[in-house]
Structure formats: structure tokens, C-alpha cells
Amino acid sequence: xxxxxxxxxxxxxxCIALIQGILPLIGAHQGRREWLMLARPAAQVVxxxxxxxxxxxxxxxxxxxxxxxxxxxxxxxxxPLVYRLGAVWGGHEGSLLLWIFLLSIWTILVxxxxxALDEFMVARVIGVLGxxxxxxxxxxxxxxxxxxxxxxxxxxGRSLNPLLQDPGLVFHPPMLYMGYVGxxxxxxxxxxxxxxGRLDAAWARWSRPWTTAAWVFLTLGIALGSWxxxxxxxxxxxxxxxxxxxxxxxxxxxxxxxxxSLAVTEKRGGFKSxxxxxxxxxxxxxxxxxxxxRSGVLTSVHAFATDPKRGIFIxxxxxxxxxxxxxxxxxxxxxxxxxxxxxxxxxxxLILLGNVFLVVSAGSVLLGTLYPLLIDALxxxxxxxxxxxxxxxxxxxxxxxxxxxxIGPWAxxxxxxxxxxIKRLWIAGVIAIIAGIAIPLIMGxxxxxxxxxxxxxxxxxxxxxxxxxxxxxxGKPTRSFIGMQFAHLGIAVFVIGVTMVGAYQEEKDVxxxxxxxxSVGGYQIQLEGVSSVPGPNYNAMRGTFLLSKNGASxxxxxxxxxxxxxxxxxxxxxxxxAGLTRDIYVSLGEELxxxxxxxxxxxxxxxxxxxxGCLLMALGGIFAISDKRYRMKLKRQxx
Amino acid sequence: xxxxxxxxxxxxxxxxxxxVAALLILNALNSNIALYVTPSEVVAGKAxxxxxxxxxxxxxxxxxxxxxxxxxxxxxxxxKDIPVAYTGILPDLFKEGKGAVIQGRLxxxxxxxxxxxxxxxxxxxMPPEAKHALEQAQKNGSNK
Numbered sequence: 001x002x003x004x005x006x007x008x009x010x011x012x013x014x015c016i017a018l019i020q021g022i023l024p025l026i027g028a029h030q031g032r033r034e035w036l037m038l039a040r041p042a043a044q045v046v047x048x049x050x051x052x053x054x055x056x057x058x059x060x061x062x063x064x065x066x067x068x069x070x071x072x073x074x075x076x077x078x079x080p081l082v083y084r085l086g087a088v089w090g091g092h093e094g095s096l097l098l099w100i101f102l103l104s105i106w107t108i109l110v111x112x113x114x115x116a117l118d119e120f121m122v123a124r125v126i127g128v129l130g131x132x133x134x135x136x137x138x139x140x141x142x143x144x145x146x147x148x149x150x151x152x153x154x155x156x157g158r159s160l161n162p163l164l165q166d167p168g169l170v171f172h173p174p175m176l177y178m179g180y181v182g183x184x185x186x187x188x189x190x191x192x193x194x195x196x197g198r199l200d201a202a203w204a205r206w207s208r209p210w211t212t213a214a215w216v217f218l219t220l221g222i223a224l225g226s227w228x229x230x231x232x233x234x235x236x237x238x239x240x241x242x243x244x245x246x247x248x249x250x251x252x253x254x255x256x257x258x259x260x261s262l263a264v265t266e267k268r269g270g271f272k273s274x275x276x277x278x279x280x281x282x283x284x285x286x287x288x289x290x291x292x293x294r295s296g297v298l299t300s301v302h303a304f305a306t307d308p309k310r311g312i313f314i315x316x317x318x319x320x321x322x323x324x325x326x327x328x329x330x331x332x333x334x335x336x337x338x339x340x341x342x343x344x345x346x347x348x349x350l351i352l353l354g355n356v357f358l359v360v361s362a363g364s365v366l367l368g369t370l371y372p373l374l375i376d377a378l379x380x381x382x383x384x385x386x387x388x389x390x391x392x393x394x395x396x397x398x399x400x401x402x403x404x405x406x407i408g409p410w411a412x413x414x415x416x417x418x419x420x421x422i423k424r425l426w427i428a429g430v431i432a433i434i435a436g437i438a439i440p441l442i443m444g445x446x447x448x449x450x451x452x453x454x455x456x457x458x459x460x461x462x463x464x465x466x467x468x469x470x471x472x473x474x475g476k477p478t479r480s481f482i483g484m485q486f487a488h489l490g491i492a493v494f495v496i497g498v499t500m501v502g503a504y505q506e507e508k509d510v511x512x513x514x515x516x517x518x519s520v521g522g523y524q525i526q527l528e529g530v531s532s533v534p535g536p537n538y539n540a541m542r543g544t545f546l547l548s549k550n551g552a553s554x555x556x557x558x559x560x561x562x563x564x565x566x567x568x569x570x571x572x573x574x575x576x577x578a579g580l581t582r583d584i585y586v587s588l589g590e591e592l593x594x595x596x597x598x599x600x601x602x603x604x605x606x607x608x609x610x611x612x613g614c615l616l617m618a619l620g621g622i623f624a625i626s627d628k629r630y631r632m633k634l635k636r637q638x639x
Numbered sequence: 640x641x642x643x644x645x646x647x648x649x650x651x652x653x654x655x656x657x658x659v660a661a662l663l664i665l666n667a668l669n670s671n672i673a674l675y676v677t678p679s680e681v682v683a684g685k686a687x688x689x690x691x692x693x694x695x696x697x698x699x700x701x702x703x704x705x706x707x708x709x710x711x712x713x714x715x716x717x718x719k720d721i722p723v724a725y726t727g728i729l730p731d732l733f734k735e736g737k738g739a740v741i742q743g744r745l746x747x748x749x750x751x752x753x754x755x756x757x758x759x760x761x762x763x764x765m766p767p768e769a770k771h772a773l774e775q776a777q778k779n780g781s782n783k
Contacts, residue, residue: 353652367664385672389668389671393667397663511707571731
């Protein structure tokens with residue numbers, strides 16, 4: 001009964017979402033107040049229904065109801081409860097349900113927190129979100145119903161892919177989707193403003209915290225995914241330029257551009273059309289990302305065996321969203337693109353330049369991701385575009401962007417004296433150059449790439465420190481200012497991590513017998529032995545390794561090779577000794593003849609700084625959202 | 640500076656950035672693309688010379704042989720076979736009789752030296768390129 005309940009709730013949600021999407025928009029257009037007023041209650045009902053649907057699916061997993069096809073395919077009675085619940089979004093149908101459920105959470109938040117906003121604007125924003133919700137609900141109900149029954153019921157489920165049976169599954173998808181979906185709010189604000197013709201600073205102030213919130217979730221989601229891949233996939237990399245990673249990274253780049261451009265629109269009333277275009281693009285790219293992941297057109301870690309109907313539906317939905325919003329944009333976008341006057345040497349110009357770099361880098365990643373599809377569609381053969389492409393295109397674009405990052409915050413709006421900035425910043429330049437030369441020499445090997453990496457990171461850091469000193473002289477910094485400092489510092493920390501790992505990591509694939517020692521990065525790693533250990537739904541071969549440096553007392557590491565009962569697929573669980581300045585990463589390959597094992601040993605200097613940097617960025621975003629001015633304006637408008 | 644000039648300057652700056660990026664992209668695409676080739680095409684001599692490429696196909700049953708860390712196996716589209724050598728740790732899902740995609744180059748003796756064996760992360764999932772190779776081979780076989 002419960003699954004039918006959920007299915008029914010989904011169908012009802014579609015009906016109400018259509019009301020939420022159509023009536024308030026018409027009402028706002030024709031000035032019918034009673035239709036406008038439907039927006040909030042409709043959004044609340046849709047949220048409630050989707051909540052019921054989501055809980056029904058979770059209950060089916062909890063109760064091991066294998067008469068539900070989706071449960072039978074992704075769960076198993078032996079699986080621990082936490083992974084059974086995580087499995088709710090472990091496959092195609094459930095993860096789409098999660099997508100829509102999160103969309104309704106964003107909608108309800110907008111509905112509840114926008115009491116001070118003009119009724120017409122709220123109605124339009126909720127209406128646009130309602131249309132998006134309806135489209136996706138239609139998709140789920142027609143092609144990917146998670147409540148479809150399997151009759152007769154299966155004895156037991158097929159179990160979740162062992163790779164996904166990890167705490168990462170519980171956090172990564174919801175975070176990432178929260179970010180993806182969150183850009184729909186910025187999109188809805190943009191469309192609403194185009195519809196009403198009210199593209200002003202107030203609009204930017206409203207959409208800015210929402211955009212920042214989505215960006216924070218996306219940052220955390222991507223970082224979690226990267227960290228998960230690092231410790232779970234057993235090959236010790238943190239980023240593979242996998243198409244699905246790119247699908248999340250492209251909206252992030254555009255979203256970052258949007259954050260900065262919104263700042264100009266809020267403070268100076270400039271770049272209006274550009275900001276709107278970025279908002280539309282960020283959300284369209286999120287949808288494209290969903291299409292790429294869900295349609296199975298790309299070969300990747302996330303590819304599921306799929307049904308072509310789904311790809312076509314999302315493609316049609318995507319072209320409808322992009323087509324109609326671009327048409328609206330062409331029709332209604334303000335003609336004057338520059339907004340308030342500013343000189344060439346001004347904060348506006350620097351932000352615009354940074355925006356160009358971000359958008360161009362997003363474009364280059366997009367091109368590399370879609371290129372194989374394009375070539376295949378044109379019947380020119382099957383190709384793959386590998387990480388070297390992305391590295392050799394993306395990294396050079398980031399260099400000037402980081403240089404700009406050190407300068408931009410010093411510039412004044414409207415007009416600034418670049419010479420005065422250079423006079424203030426020369427010390428940062430000197431420190432950066434010293435760091436760029438000294439650190440590679442200390443690490444023992446000088447490469448230009450490493451040198452540039454450290455130089456840029458220290459350029460951003462020292463510039464930030466100087467900004468803090470200047471700010472301390474003027475007065476108490478705003479939360480926005482602190483947020484910016486954290487976010488930029490995060491980028492610098494991230495760059496240090498990437499540079500260190502890129503230039504100084506050591507990787508060894510070796511063959512080891514019990515008692516043998518291998519050394520990596522100045523550490524000695526000894527294999528004690530490999531023994532068989534049972535787990536809840538798997539059997540593991542567990543290696544015992546002793547890690548020591550210069551005869552100090554050793555740390556023990558236990559990498560595992562698991563074979564799950566429900567699957568013939570073995571799983572590598574790496575063991576990591578993490579530290580502030582380095583990770584030691586050991587994973588078991590396979591048993592070779594004569595009782596020796598293939599073992600993979602990595603020395604990864606400063607690798608945790610990569611995710612630490614992302615955390616700092618997210619923290620910066622949180623500070624920026626909590627800035628007083630958003631709430632003060634709220635109160636003022638309310639009174 | 641007049642607003643018109645200012646706008647022109649900004650547009651030119653943006654174009655320069657895009658132009659440089661386009662150059663980088665073209666350059667990188669040229670040297671970093673790997674073509675997918677089926678085993679039959681390799682035997683027919685259609686593989687790119689002196690450049691890395693990818694082969695999709697099945698790992699032939701009973702062909703896996705270990706020599707320390709180096710693994711020898713045969714990749715096939717069920718019509719033609721290509722011997723492969725790879726040094727390193729194979730991904731978890733690498734198995735005889737299953738689909739695989741490998742990247743590398745041919746040595747002088749017709750052996751494929753793999754630099755990368757690609758992992759698929761679901762046991763029921765067949766790499767589309769491997770499937771494509773099998774279908775191609777089957778089609779050509781039935782035509783003859």
C-alpha cells in the first residue's frame with residue numbers, strides 16, 4: 001500500500017505543481033490578486049506531497065519491500081540500514097525524486113522567507129519554480145517511476161553497487177543536488193524580473209543570498225564527491241575530469257561568475273543583462289548536467305544502464321527551458337548593457353574581466369566534455385578527450401584569474417587609481433615571488449608549474465592579509481568582507497594543495513611478500529601479512545601494513561579487498577594515514593602467485609588542503625549570506 | 640575616455656581572452672584526443688601510427704597471464720584478437736569474458752602496450768565502446 005500511496009502523492013504533486021506554475025504567472029500578468037495568492041499555498045502543498053512520496057520510498061527501503069522494482073534493484077536485506085536509506089538515491093529513479101524533493105524545499109524556503117518581497121515578484125518566482133517542478137515530475141512519472149511494482153516480488157534485492165556502500169553516499173548526492181537545484185532559485189528570480197521588467201538593485205539583493213547558498217552547497221557537494229573518489233575508488237586521484245565531474249564543475253564556474261556579477265548589479269546597478277544571462281546559463285547547465293548523468297550518453301563512473309526515452313525527454317525539457325528563457329531574454333533584457341558609469345580602471349572592469357575568464361574556462365570544459373558526443377553524432381568516429389586536454393586548457397586560463405584575485409578587492413567602484421594599488425601591493429608581489437622560488441627548492445625539485453602555483457597562491461594570501469590590515473584601520477569588517485576573504489583564502493589553499501600533489505606526489509605499484517618493505521616519500525611501509533576478515537555483507541582480505549619514518553614507532557594501516565555476497569565484483573578499500581602535510585595511501589591490488597600481493601602505495605603531500613580549501617570557500621559563502629544588510633533591508637521593507 | 644571607446648576596449652579584451660583560449664583548446668584537442676579503434680581495425684592496419692589510441696572489446700576467456708606486476712591478456716571483438724601487455728594494478732572490475740577499454744600504443748610486434756585500463760564501476764555495465772566493437776565485428780562477419 002505504502003508505495004501506491006507515494007505514487008499517488010507524486011501524481012497529485014504534479015497536478016498541484018501545474019497550478020503553482022500556471023495560475024500565479026497569469027495572475028501576475030493580468031493583476032488578478034486571487035490567483036497570485038495561490039502561489040504560496042500551492043508550493044506548500046507540493047512540498048508536503050513530495051515529502052510523503054519521498055518518505056514512502058524510504059519506508060519501502062526500510063521495510064525491505066522487494067515488490068518495489070527500484071528497491072529490489074538497489075537494496076538487499078543484508079545491507080546495513082544506513083545504506084538501505086542512502087540507497088533511496090542510489091539509482092536513477094530515486095535520485096530524480098531527490099532532485100525534485102530538494103527543488104520543493106528550495107521553493108518552500110523562498111515562499112516562507114520572502115514575506116517582505118512584493119507579491120507580484122514572489123508569485124512569479126514561485127510560478128517559475130512550479131513550472132520546473134512540473135516538468136521534472138512529468139519526467140519521473142512517465143519514464144522513471146520509483147514506485148513501479150515487481151510482481152511476483154523478489155525473494156531478496158540485488159543489492160546496491162558495493163562502491164556506493166559508503167558514508168559518502170549519504171552526504172555527497174544530497175549536497176550536490178542541493179547546489180544544482182539551488183540555481184533554479186536564481187533562475188526563477190531572473191525570469192521573474194524579465195517578466196516584470198523590474199531588473200534593479202533590489203532584485204540583485206534578493207537573489208544574491210540564494211545564489212550564494214546554492215553555490216555553497218555545490219562547492220561542498222563537489223568537494224565531497226572528490227574526497228569520496230579519492231578514498232573509495234582505490235586509485236588515489238582527487239579529480240579525473242570525468243564527464244560527470246565536469247557536469248557539476250561547469251555550473252560551479254558559471255555560478256561563481258554569477259556571484260561576482262550579482263555584486264556589481266547590487267552595488268552599482270550594472271551588468272544587469274549579463275547577470276540575468278549568467279543566471280539562466282547556470283541553471284541550464286545544471287539541467288544539462290542532469291541530462292548528461294541520467295541519460296547515459298557519456299561513459300563515466302556515474303553511468304547507469306539506461307533507457308533512451310529518458311535522454312530524449314530531458315533533452316526536450318532542456319531545450320524548452322533554454323529556448324523559452326533565451327527568447328524571453330532577447331525580448332525583455334534591458335538594452336543598456338553597462339548600467340552605471342564606470343571607468344576602465346575600476347572594480348567593475350576587474351570583475352567583468354574575471355567573469356570573462358570564468359565563463360571562458362567553463363566553455364572550454366564544456367567543449368572538451370561534449371566533443372566526443374559531437375564527433376560521434378556526426379559519425380566521425382569514436383574518440384575520448386583525456387585529462388591532458390583539460391589540464392593544458394584550464395590551468396593557463398586560471399593563472400590570470402588568480403592574478404586578478406589579488407588586485408580586484410583593492411579596486412574602488414567606478415574609478416580607481418591602479419598605480420596606487422600597485423604601490424600598495426608590491427610587497428605582496430615580492431613575497432609571492434620569494435615563495436614561488438623558495439618552496440620548490442625546499443621540496444627538492446624546481447619545476448615552473450610548481451613555482452607558478454606557489455607564487456599565485458601566496459600572491460592571493462598576502463594580498464588578503466594586506467586587505468585585512470587596511471580594513472582593521474578603517475573599522476569593523478562586514479560579514480560580506482570576511483566571507484570574501486575566506487573564499488579567496490580557500491582558493492589559495494586549494495591551489496597549494498593541487499600544486500603540491502601535482503608536483504611532488506610519489507606513486508608506486510609494487511609486488512610485496514609478507515615482511516617486505518617499500519619506501520615512499522621518506523616513509524617505510526612494511527607488509528605484515530594478509531588475512532581473511534568477515535564483514536556484515538561481505539568477506540574481506542585485510543592487509544596489515546606498518547608505516548614508519550626513520551625508525552619512529554609505527555602506525556598500522558589496514559587496506560582491504562572486499563568481495564560482497566550479492567555481487568561478483570571485488571571492492572578495494574584503501575587505507576589512508578592522513579596528515580596536515582601529507583597522506584600516505586595504501587591499497588591492495590590482487591593476490592599474485594606465490595602469496596605475494598600487488599600493492600599500490602602513494603605519498604600525497606598536502607592533498608587534504610585541496611578539500612580544506614573548498615571548506616574555506618563554503619565557509620566564506622556562509623559568512624556572506626549572514627551579512628546584516630540582507631536582514632536589515634528585509635526588516636525595512638517589511639515595516 | 641568616451642563610453643563608446645570604453646565598450647570597444649572591453650569587447651576587444653574579451654575577444655582576446657576568448658581567442659587565446661580557442662588557440663589553447665585547438666592545440667590541446669589536437670594532441671590529446673584518443674581515437675577508439677576496434678580489434679578488427681587494428682588487425683587491418685587502421686590504427687593510428689605513433690599515437691596513443693583506445694581499444695574497446697572483450698577480455699578473451701583464458702587469456703589472462705601474470706608475470707610479476709605485468710599482466711598479459713587478449714582483447715577481442717570475437718573476430719580478431721589483439722595481445723595486450725599492461726604493468727600495474729588492474730581495476731576491480733577487470734575480468735575475463737567481460738568488456739574493457741584500454742588505452743596505449745602498438746609496439747613493433749603487433750602487441751598492444753597499455754598505459755591505462757579503464758575501470759567501469761558497475762558489474763552489469765558494458766562500456767558502449769566495447770559493445771560498439773562487438774557489433775561492428777558481427778556486422779562485418781555476417782556480410783562476408
